Amino acid sequence: MTRNARFVDERITLKYGTGGGAMRALVEQVFAKGLGEVEDGIGLAAMDDGAAIRVGDQYLVIATDSHVVQPIEFPGGDIGRLAICGTVNDLAMMGATEPLALTCAAIIEDGFPRDDLKRIWESIRAACKEAGTTIVTGDTKVMGHGELDGLVLNTTGVALTSRLVSDSGLRPGDRILVTGTMGDHGLAVMATRNELALETTLESDVAPVHTLVRRALDVGGEGVVALKDPTRGGLSSALHEMAEKSGVGIIIDETAVPLRDEVRAVGELLGIDPLVSANEGKAILGLRPEVAAGVLDAVRSHPLGRNAAIVGECLAERPGFVVLDTGFGSRLLAEAEGELLPRIC
């Protein structure tokens, strides 16, 4: 049985933007056709977090990301910080942890307040400083009132690395490490939107994780075999993608997955599983068993990795599937479907 053996519908609906199987089908069947082949590197067809092109004895890694989050300012961050961290993190997920430079394109709605833009760019500057990079070129477009909602940002980043890490390097027995609590960003944004008008102290985790990833790579070396950031679709989508591309099954201990109490509770109230909810400052690492303990210690010693945990391992059985051991029994972990969480990033 092949997962996600599906065809793209006549109309592109919101479900194609949730980062799950529908989006992968769209990329495969429409976007990647006849494009993106890279010799001795990683191209579009790999549908990894970015591309890699060999330049001498190194790889030039390129990643791009568009941001449509609503509201554009949310607890713990805003669209500007998100745009910088999203791309810096995508580069890091390829093993390229020193972002050389970014581009930033802004599409703005007619009537958007100047002061809001200034505030968002202040946040962009701060995030660039934190990530040790800057924006070197950009583009500005304005669209009519009602033709888009507020502000859309696209960022592209480049970085060099001598060792690529893909999201497909897992084999049975490998351990799965998450660098911190799951679901924070998605539920923080949803809690601001939901009609229940929840009063929560939830905050997005949006942060650049490249130095954290560097520390893990320095300690784990070749034993770090897969990297992925659990953004849209959360831990579930990321694991499904890693399992499918690597041809392994993955079993996750639900009780080992770090969750903030409030995320757990709000997820329960809203009926949204934190495991399908987006993260913007976390990474999933696939580790050979012999380096797992050392990498865990290294990650935990980083300020962004204090809650890191080993949450599961890879199986020879059920390739492409993710089994969740709930502590009560087990079931398959589901991927987010439909328009459950539109415009989360």
Added chain:
Amino acid sequence: MNPSDAFTQLKFRDPKRARGLRDALDRLVHDADHAPVSVMHVCGSHEQAIAKFGLRAAFPENLQVIMGPGCPVCVTDVPEVDEAVALAKQSVRIASYGDMLRVPGTSQSLADAKAEGASVDVVYSVTQAVELARELDEDVVFFASGFETTAVATAAVLVDDPPDNFSVLSAHKYIPPVMEIVAEMPETKIEGFLAAGHAATITGSAVFDKFVERHGLPVVIAGFEPLDVLAGLVKLLEVINSGEPRVENAFPRCVTREGNVPAQKLLWKVFRPTGGRWRGIAHVPNGNLRLRDEFAKYDTRKRFTIDASELWSYAPPKLVQQCQCGDIMAGIAAPSDCQLFGKECTPDTPVGACMVSAEGTCKIWHQYGGRPDLRSIKRGAA
């Protein structure tokens, strides 16, 4: 409920305590003098809990826990959906719960009517529908679904003097009568029922006494946390093995013998039970809740002439004829027996109502991977 209340509920999710209950279940199924032991629950929330916590993979192999007709969206019959669709197409504004929009009628769902320009609003509660009616200068019809639990909420609104432009198209259903139907189906091998804790909070446990007397089948009331479900099943197996069918309450922190009497009074003040078809199941005597004559002014069926005949001129879609929702809700078939399941019929493009609702068996199986045998999963390198 605020987030910290929600968190305290999570204490009913202690895997250690679950292990003890699972061992007890193993022992009780082993002690039964036959195999398999088949029990039925009649509540989508029970199936949600069972699926979400992966309990099926932990049940003893010889215990069959079948999901019965416990999803109100799923048992809403085609003619009821047609009434709402016809009204919407007559330019009447319809408000309903989100799931109800996608339940297929004869030729269209409310979502289809909305896509063609009809005014259909999703609401999270009946109160929201009333607020909508207060804001607007037009008729607002609340297409009401749900069992006695949600019916009480609808009743509470109707006795509270809602605006004149508000009315209710009731598709409310009453659970106890359908248990009789399922118990009498010749195909069923059900040996006991797990009853829904939230419904019993309203009706009280005593409502099941006569059922037990008539059918000789035990009923155990259970809640919805994983420990509640396991404790309910342990109790049910104990009663089955004892050979003395009776009603037991395994959800005493919410359910009493007499139930919520003011709520019952309210329910029967506004609604009367009447016979009607439950989708895919059967005609269920006293299974439908309709407004009493005293509330005729708020009864959509009395206020409007609903002509759904136009909807019937289309040939029904062929796929629907292959849909096995009825057998699945009666516990005779499993979603995996249906050739549409996971292929033509998915949550994106549901053919049957069981794939629409978050409480529908097919949707739940699709979401959580159904009943794959996960007992054999081996860890470690191959």
